[in-house]
Amino acid sequence: MTRCLLMVLDSVGVGAAPDAAQYGDEAADTLGHIIARTGLRLPALHSLGLGRILGEGDSEAPRASYGRMRERSAGKDSTTGHWEIAGVVLEEPFAVFDHFPDPLMHAIEEEIGLRFLGNHPASGTAIIEALGEEHMRSGRPILYTSADSVLQIAAHEAVIPVERLYAICEAARRHADAWRIGRVIARPFTGAPGAFIRTERRHDFSMRPPRTVLDAIREAGVAVRSVGKVADLFAGQGMTETHPTGSNAQGMRVTEALWQRDEPGLIFTNLVDFDTLHGHRRDVAGYASALAEFDTWLTGFLPQCRAEDLVIITADHGNDPTHHGTDHTREEVPLLVLHGGRSAALGTRDGFADVAASLACAFGLPPWPIGRSFL
Structure with a gap:
């Protein structure tokens, strides 16, 4: 009867990955640079452990478990990040072109x-x-x-x-x-x-992905409800319901409405405005405003979560609006896990597929072959 929310804050990276220089992204830090430039405060996310992720050493114990994830797949785009979150590691990156042949x-x-x-x-x-x-x-x-x-x-x-x-x-x-x-x-x-x-x-x-943990959850008779562009990124594979949205605000409203149905299953949400409207346009102030809007929504959403629920907040890559160019940045991503009233330091996870392994565990499925559950 598990009720789970997996929420991806599109492009909200928390600092350059060890291999960032291979992508021209050394010193990129989406969230850190936005906070430094704007003085942005995110009290709801900090209450879950964001300050610990950013190395701020908050004095109060977080309400959630917290850590970072380091991508194993080659690439730094939404498809690669979401597929790895769902348990698929790409050894060969997707092809990129300066013009199509x-x-x-x-x-x-x-x-x-x-x-x-x-x-x-x-x-x-x-x-x-x-x-x-x-x-x-x-x-x-x-x-x-x-x-x-x-x-x-x-x-x-x-x-x-x-x-x-x-x-x-x-x-x-x-x-x-x-x-x-x-x-x-x-x-x-x-x-x-x-x-x-x-x-x-x-x-x-x-492209259609290989089999993911979403397929396994659906095959077990458990609902998988996508919000935002998630269904697009998986070509609809593994979904039982799809809810396209046109903005972060709509995505948050739809997510909350689905949560209030109080039905078991997975809600998988992507909030894309951070990336599309602000990261790619190098709009630091707009990005900060969108993060503040999400944090305000989260403040009202958290009281609706019970101890037995599983809420995972993470990202798929970075898009530092202070960085050169207009493209994504190769960064580690935040990991916040609200479950069972516990708070633990989850460290830096070796791969986004730890989310897939954790979802398999949460829904009582056989262990996922890639990743290590943090539950």
């Missing part, structure tokens, strides 16, 4: 009957401003990438309706598998030249 482009364009604009690395907002007017004139979708394994396709909703954009991305996904591209992302936008606005109807089309 002609055979891939031609295959997609032939299927959809359109030619793309762009095909180079760019910030999503910048490329829309640069090519949006030409897109509206020609009807050609905008294609671009980043340092992550993503093929992103942007289109104005008045030029290419959202459902048509999704169909284009589904076609791209079929061809992208052979090139080991982690995600194809639909990026609809509206507005006029000089004032384009990306809408909340983003949709991620991921």
Whole structure:
């Protein structure tokens, strides 16, 4: 009858991983640098043990167990991080490109009957401003990438309706598998030249993962309810319910509503605004504000948790808004575990898959083959 919440604060890293220099991310520290720049206070997270994670030496005993996790998979993107959290370690990273090769482009364009604009690395907002007017004139979708394994396709909703954009991305996904591209992302936008606005109807089309602990939980007859982009990252695999959201605020509301149903099972939530709206845009003040908003929500949510419940708060990678560039950063992530009224120092875990091992333990499943349970 276990009731569990696994909440991923997208990109809220807590300091450079030992191999960060291999990714150009030495000295990155998403949360530490935001706090240093803004004086941000997060009382609810600190009450659970965040100060201990950050090395602040809080005098009061935390309400939860606390530690860090160090990613074993190669990469620093959302798909890699979430898959490892669910018990899959990628020895070979997803492929990244500074432009997509002609055979891939031609295959997609032939299927959809359109030619793309762009095909180079760019910030999503910048490329829309640069090519949006030409897109509206020609009807050609905008294609671009980043340092992550993503093929992103942007289109104005008045030029290419959202459902048509999704169909284009589904076609791209079929061809992208052979090139080991982690995600194809639909990026609809509206507005006029000089004032384009990306809408909340983003949709991620991921590669299908190998079997994860989510599959094991579902196969045991236990509900797995996803909130936010989680279902997208797993291509819907292992889910019994999916609840897409358009913002952190909506994600928190949906999570709380599901929790208040008081039903056994796993709620797996991703809050993406930290990354999408603030990390990639190097918006320190906005990132701090989003963290404060989450902490306020958490203050009201924690009294709804019983001792027998399991609540895990973590992240999938970093995205230090004070760092160079606009890409993710290779960082360790926080681990806060509320369960049984216990508080223990969990240390630095060797891999995100310790979460998967712990979920298997919590739901009475056979031990997960990767990771070590912290319960």
